[in-house]
Amino acid sequence: MATVEYQQASRIYDPSRPPAVNRVSLTVADGEFLVLVGPSGSGKSTAMRMLAGLEPIDEGTVLIDDVDVSELRARDRDVAMVFQSYALYPNMTARQNMAFALQNAKMPKAEITQQVERAAAMLELEPLLDKKPSQMSGGQRQRVAMGRSIVRNPKVFCMDEPLSNLDAKLRVSTRAQIGSLQRELGVTTVYVTHDQTEAMTMGDRVAVLREGVLQQVDEPTHLYEHPGNTFVAGFIGSPAMTLIDGATVSSDGRALLGPDHSLDMDLPREYAEKTPGQVIVGVRPENWEIVGHGAAPEDGGASLPLTVRLVEKLGGEAFLHCRAQETEGMTASVRGSQLVLRLDHGFKGIEPDTTIHVRPKPRTSVFFHPENEINLEYL
Structure with a gap:
């Protein structure tokens, strides 16, 4: 578990155009579930990838537990990523996919088995451990991808629109499962979505981005009832x-x-x-x-x-x-x-x-x- 802090952090792809992420300052408390939400192109995924080490930080800094990680490699940040596309190895079983990072870290075999089985029990994956991704539904693959992150016991979870490939009914059940799992684990989580309903139902706090600029950060109910400007008012809430x-x-x-x-x-x-x-x-x-x-x-x-x-x-x-x-x-x-x-x-x-x-x-x-x-x- 850890705190995360963005300090005037920017990502600039083209100096002749506005930054994709523009001087964002934001603190995520230890164990908090923070949702980054905004329309396409608002910079939410880029901001999260800056935290995970998948995008460079051109200005400002990003801190994890008060340590500047701006120049650290992704593998050295102790951040686990759950992608929209699952990113599972198709030739490996669910068990092998979940154990892969631990094997690379030279963890003892008995400990790997214990960690994988613990995560599988949390995610109700025990019957699927010996199946390959091609034999699973989209929701099952997403749970395996989550299990692969959980077994690492990271300081921070980063989730990039993990439910967008699921059908409507499965999204509802899976987001409830993610929320309860995060509360059980107590791991600081940054979750990206364009779906404001997901943001409102899952986040301890919600951060709204527009064109790379942070518009408002608040608890979901307060954000709904007291929007900071007309953009937040029009974006949060359906209709x-x-x-x-x-x-x-x-x-x-x-x-x-x-x-x-x-x-x-x-x-x-x-x-x-x-x-x-x-x-x-x-x-x-x-x-x-x-x-x-x-x-x-x-x-x-x-x-x-x-x-x-x-x-x-x-x-x-x-x-x-x-x-x-x-x-x-x-x-x-x-x-x-x-x-x-x-x-x-x-x-x-x-x-x-x-x-x-x-x-x-x-x-x-x-x-x-x-x-x-x-x-x-x-x-």
Whole structure:
């Protein structure tokens, strides 16, 4: 077990272009499961490979247990890697694949057998130990690849999108197994994925990267409820948070929407002085409430009229994909032209092309600066 620290670490492939990883500073606590997440090309895999010694560090340093490993070879860092592609030797059995690194390290045969059988028991691989990769399913191969890393008792696990080749059902069961296994072993783990659902369900903390720049690091729930900027707000959560540009901030410090600027979005008074007359409003799908179905809201209060475009039924819940109706005097605009609401099981009577009226639930909206798009909570 070990701590990991990136200190202003950069990876520069081409000096004429922005770095693939740009001055990342990040600390991973001893025994922590940290997930690096971001879209393709965000630098998450490169950052992890810098830790493992598979990519050079062009600027800054990477430390393991306060020791600078930036110039050490990969084999000298005591880091075990689990790859997306399994990377198993096809001519070897599962037992031989798992034992290979220990044999190269000249470990006594009895100790190798003990380590392999211990890892196989953890991963429920005992019936597969004498089979070759070609005789296994994708999930079984991935468990063998994990077992090969576990037997080494490394200081740090690095996992590079290990579940992306598995089908949806197997991904769910395998990610639960990885999470429980990591807690049992207590090994510091850096896990890379582009799937924000994996990130939210597996990580003790989640680090969001965009174009090589670290955007925010936090516990999953706090990251979801208090995104640092509009990129994190839009990336974390499925469906994503609705972002509404151009909400008017009134002279008395209220953020107003709707065709007649009457819908109060509950902007905290202390935030009003941080923004120049307008604000970006973010609302999660579950934080909208329907207050009318048809021509007008049932309670006669202020609301936002929407046209339902698609009803996505998922059994226990449903998502309404809506478009804000264009009305005279409406100055705000929904980013991406789509607003998504989540409804619990049992909803009835809402079909495509119908009109609904919504307003956010009290104290659930998130507010961002209209210029730098940073959450006003952090300014």
